[in-house]
Amino acid sequence: MTLDPTSGDAPFASPDGWRPSEHELARRAARRSQSRRGMSIALVSSVVVIGALGTVVVTSSGWPVVRDTFFDVPYGLEVLPIIFDGFKLDLLLVAIASVCIAVLSMIVALVRTSRSPAAAPFRILATVYVDFFRGTPLILVILLIGFGIPALNLPKISSLDVAVLGTAAIVLTYTGYVAEVIRSGILSVHPSQRAAARSLGLSNAQTMRHVVLPQGIRRVMPPLLNDFVSLLKDVGLVSILGVTEAIQQAQIETNKSFNYTPYVVAALLFLIVTIPLTRFTDRVLATSISRQNAQGTA
Amino acid sequence: MTSTVGGPLLELRAVRKSFGTELVLRDVDLVVPEHTVTVLIGASGSGKSTLLRCINQLELIDDGLVLFDGVDLADPRNDADEIRQRIGIVFQAFNLFPHMSVLDNITLAMRRVHKVQRAQAEAAALELLGRFSLVDKASQYPDRLSGGQQQRVAIVRALAVSPKLMLFDEVTSALDPVLVNEVLAVVRDLRKDGMTMVIATHEMGFATQVADEVCFLSGGVIVERGAPDQVIHAPTDQLTQEFLRRVHEAGRL
Known part of the structure; x- marks a missing residue:
């Protein structure tokens, strides 16, 4: 059974000769476009929010001073070992x-x-x-x-x-x-x-x-x-x-x-x-939950 | 009830479902006309529960059509929550919310999904509870009830939002014989009221009484289907005969 990489777990064909029907392909296309839509909304809203915040900070009158006193990269590297x-x-x-x-x-x-x-x-x-x-x-x-x-x-x-x-x-x-x-x-x-x-x-x-x-x-x-x-x-x-x-x-x-x-x-x-610690624990937790609870997508 | 005249309330066409590489449902066709009862029988693991879960979209199907009133439920462009409001399901393990009283379990969907006022929702819930002689349990928490009472509450909870179709997933498997009867009596009542139901069960006697059609599943395929007298008492397929012989040996027929 081959898996279609674009549609999650749904198989693309199987040894008994089955191939997805037309309405199934339509459903998968709809699911893909829904997820694409969700992704693009997330992307656009992230860019807008982060861009707006960044612009407010960088264009503020005190930014050059803040940049030099908080984000002085060469100095930061110098004190890093200590x-x-x-x-x-x-x-x-x-x-x-x-x-x-x-x-x-x-x-x-x-x-x-x-x-x-x-x-x-x-x-x-x-x-x-x-x-x-x-x-x-x-x-x-x-x-x-x-x-x-x-x-x-x-x-x-x-x-x-x-x-x-x-x-x-x-x-x-x-x-x-x-x-x-x-x-x-x-x-x-x-x-x-x-x-x-x-x-x-x-x-x-x-x-x-x-x-x-x-x-x-x-x-x-x-x-x-x-x-x-x-x-x-x-x-x-x-x-x-x-x-x-x-x-x-x-x-x-x-x-x-x-x-x-x-x-x-x-x-x-x-x-x-x-x-990384937080991400790691999230993963451990997610696998232990999915191992114990074998139920559905709802 | 407003289904298209003549058309079945629920129709499955070539439904296919696999978990990983294991094929659980293979091209299942099923027609459930309004006001009829379809009973699914078959050994554990034959795909009965998965079939029910695929109907109300708790599982995504791999292929096929699940038509409810002519609309494909599996289509992601249809709102799954809206679909589920019209289909009630009762689970083998009750799945009542342990942190809510019986009354709150029943009125939750009415109040939150259908925006019914609390007083009105509770009046409706109490009336339903009355029908199933559970009024005195209204303020109890599920853990305090017997299995049969919990399962009847679960049925009332599913009925409270007036679904057009009820799914029963081995609702008596966790109960002793006396409690089994008290739950099955409820299902018989629903049949009298004309509720459309799809029921997965191991109770062959009950299947004979309530079913308009019995389907025998084996390995994810409906091997034999027909009137209960025919499928349960005079099966023609070898697999069905074998299954029923084993059920008979276990003293459950």
Whole structure:
């Protein structure tokens, strides 16, 4: 069976001698022209919108100044290696923080969704934890921990690097957010799934591990990715403690030259990581959905 | 009802459908005159469900014509949403909206698609629910109902927008025998009212009672068709005989 490249999945001919009839060919032509029409509308409207915005920006009286202070390409290339060094620290902190957040938030979510009466005190603790860290601005937590802990003069802990303390503050806050996302995923799985698993003899923990979590987590993958992307950006906030990561590095350069291009360079570095990540997760999600749900075009 | 005099309400001509390289429907012809009931029988995987889904454009066909009141439904220049407003379908797995009460499930399309006022829509829904002895379930959520009740609600939901054609896709396969009867009774009632229906089912006794025409599908082809007494009790095709013998052995005839 050969496939006509212009009409999606519809076959063009098959071994039993069938060829598309005239009305089928007419339908395919109509479908093609509909999709061409849709494409051209999208193209024209994109060109108009982007062109209009571009024109407004470029023809504004301040554009030459903005171009020189934000988009100075040679200067940007010059500072790129220094900012990239800082960015590597960002990535390292994100890697460490995301692992810690994943483990801790899973524990908090499981505690909060547990039903055994024995876990009641832990449930209350977890709830208080989530309420507190979700409700406190991240920047305050970073300041409190970053400056407060060293001031306590505790042995070992107080002498930790500010990058570690700042990361710990981010982990504490994000664990609150992510735990709630995971909890909502767990709660979204229909009770009949739990009933089916328990009636097969699976323990409560096995039910969670093999039936509830795989479905619940998949459902909340988009918001989890959302949190991951904002984590990537919020890690830059440790710069307020004096950690020289990408944003801090860009600020240092900007202060030297009074040119804001380093900020734009830092922004581009973040985008280079976050955009492919988002696309990749979209793809993974789409394939897992289409593998499970085999139904129609509607 | 305003169909052209004499012309069938639904007509399929040489409908062909494949999934990837697997051919699921092969040149299927079917004529369904108004106020008649056509029953599709055949083993699982013979193409019954796909045929129904192709009729109301939940699946795109590869070739052929699906004529409803003389208009080709498969033509992309015809608005699929507008077509579906006149064709009701009931699924094997009910497909009720779990986040809505029974009443909201039924009135959703009336209110959102047909712009009927809520009070009016609810009055109409309650009247339909009354007919199927479901009034006391109106404010319940689907999960709280038995399978038979859910399926009857699904039928009421499809009927609420007064379709000209009803499609039933193995609507009793998920139900126990008692509940099967309560659902089939509803379909028999609809037949008395003159509803045009295409029904895929494994219930041969029921098929004999309600069908004007029975079509036996095998491997995506209608192998044998005719009056129920002929197809179910005196089949001439070897494949039909074989299928019915196996159904009989399973004690379902």
